[in-house]
Amino acid sequence: MTAFKICVGTRSAVSLRVPASKTKLIVSYHNFRETPDDLTVTYQKLSRYGADIIKIVTYANTITDNIKIYRLLQQAQTPLISFCMGDYGIISRILYKRFGSYLTFASLQKGKESAPGQISIHELLHVYQAQIQNKQTAIYGLIGNPVSHSISPVIHNTLFKEMNLNNIYVPFKVDKIDDFIRAFRELDVKGYSVTIPHKESAINHLDAVDPMAKKIGAVNTIVNKDGKLVGYNTDCKAAIQALGDTDHASGMGEKHEHLKGKHVTLLGAGGAARAIAFGLQECGAQVSLVNRNYERAQSLARDVGCLSIKPDDLPSMQTDILINATPVGMFPAVNETPIDKDQLKPNMVVFDTIYNPIETRLLREAKSRGCTIIGGLPMFVNQAAAQFELWTGIKPPLKLIREIAYKKLVGE
Numbered sequence: 001m002t003a004f005k006i007c008v009g010t011r012s013a014v015s016l017r018v019p020a021s022k023t024k025l026i027v028s029y030h031n032f033r034e035t036p037d038d039l040t041v042t043y044q045k046l047s048r049y050g051a052d053i054i055k056i057v058t059y060a061n062t063i064t065d066n067i068k069i070y071r072l073l074q075q076a077q078t079p080l081i082s083f084c085m086g087d088y089g090i091i092s093r094i095l096y097k098r099f100g101s102y103l104t105f106a107s108l109q110k111g112k113e114s115a116p117g118q119i120s121i122h123e124l125l126h127v128y129q130a131q132i133q134n135k136q137t138a139i140y141g142l143i144g145n146p147v148s149h150s151i152s153p154v155i156h157n158t159l160f161k162e163m164n165l166n167n168i169y170v171p172f173k174v175d176k177i178d179d180f181i182r183a184f185r186e187l188d189v190k191g192y193s194v195t196i197p198h199k200e201s202a203i204n205h206l207d208a209v210d211p212m213a214k215k216i217g218a219v220n221t222i223v224n225k226d227g228k229l230v231g232y233n234t235d236c237k238a239a240i241q242a243l244g245d246t247d248h249a250s251g252m253g254e255k256h257e258h259l260k261g262k263h264v265t266l267l268g269a270g271g272a273a274r275a276i277a278f279g280l281q282e283c284g285a286q287v288s289l290v291n292r293n294y295e296r297a298q299s300l301a302r303d304v305g306c307l308s309i310k311p312d313d314l315p316s317m318q319t320d321i322l323i324n325a326t327p328v329g330m331f332p333a334v335n336e337t338p339i340d341k342d343q344l345k346p347n348m349v350v351f352d353t354i355y356n357p358i359e360t361r362l363l364r365e366a367k368s369r370g371c372t373i374i375g376g377l378p379m380f381v382n383q384a385a386a387q388f389e390l391w392t393g394i395k396p397p398l399k400l401i402r403e404i405a406y407k408k409l410v411g412e
Helices: 039-047 065-075 087-094 121-127 152-162 177-187 201-205 211-216 235-244 253-259 271-282 294-304 311-316 361-368 377-392 398-410
Strands: 003-007 024-030 053-059 080-085 138-144 167-173 191-194 221-225 228-232 263-267 286-290 307-309 321-324 349-352 372-374
Touching: 024 039, 039 053, 039 065, 053 065, 065 080, 065 087, 065 177, 080 087, 087 167, 121 152, 138 152, 138 177, 152 167, 152 377, 152 398, 177 201, 191 377, 201 228, 211 228, 211 271, 221 377, 235 253, 235 271, 235 349, 235 377, 263 271, 271 286, 271 294, 286 294, 294 307, 307 311, 349 361, 361 372, 377 398
Parallel strands: 003 024, 024 053, 053 080, 138 167, 138 191, 263 286, 263 321, 286 307, 321 349, 349 372
Antiparallel strands: 191 221, 221 228
């Protein structure tokens, strides 16, 4: 079969004569600036050329531009190739079969992309298993910004494959959580992970919130229950489990007596810090919050019922456990650290909630100062397992999640 591809502007008029036989005609429209609202009009104009396949590719300036492409694909009568370029459009490339696109494009390898937002063929086929999608594939994903560092797609897609579930997990790069939640209800997404910076603000756009998550004031998990979005927090329990270094602790309280009375200095005042602070208080720890924005630290301290201290007072603090719940030191800014190493004292326990890289600069310096260190991977594994169970009702093996995560992070 021979195929001709003709690129036209929507205002142009061309006369095409294509031999009947086996020759196929593709007529395409590309917009490298935006995703217009009138894509149906563009499609109708291109249809007049009698093409066998129509291709409409636009540039996404926001995550909700993908919904315009999805709607267009639902209406198409002629086979249509359609997706968004750019970082915000990656999901439309991955979900091409679920959306109804005739095909998608991928680069032969990372770094060899021919258009913005294009992912490698290896990632498309082996991480997202895009080739086995269909219209019934259930969508799950990560809400955040940034999301490119996350290994959650590798974790959850591998688990879906192992459990033989027709599900896919994709990264949603989201700026405005309200616009996203409203627009993506149309896709009937079955569940979300929520990360920086939306853990607190997401609560205001859900249909219901679990009592513990409501108390904390932050969610990291959303479950679609018959069209109603319900928020949960698996960070709290996961962090306490990580501090206890156990896979089997089912809650807090008596399971974590080793935290009772301990002086804990917690860096951060965002969603993760909120969850950890509430968990520590429930375990009887004495918590002091430190944040660059002192007013935010004070506000969280009032909610939790603990102390807040100014960053300048940190060097004089006597603490048993130091926890970093900020993104400082996270990939790609791996040379950053939230605290001067001279403030790290021997016999302190230093817990960094960052899991990428596995060993942050904070942890390396803490180890050199004689501290006991805990990386973010145990917390990540625990919360991911809890999320998966909330979504599917299946309890995944922690060992498998740990192995998948470790291999991805060390580049095996």
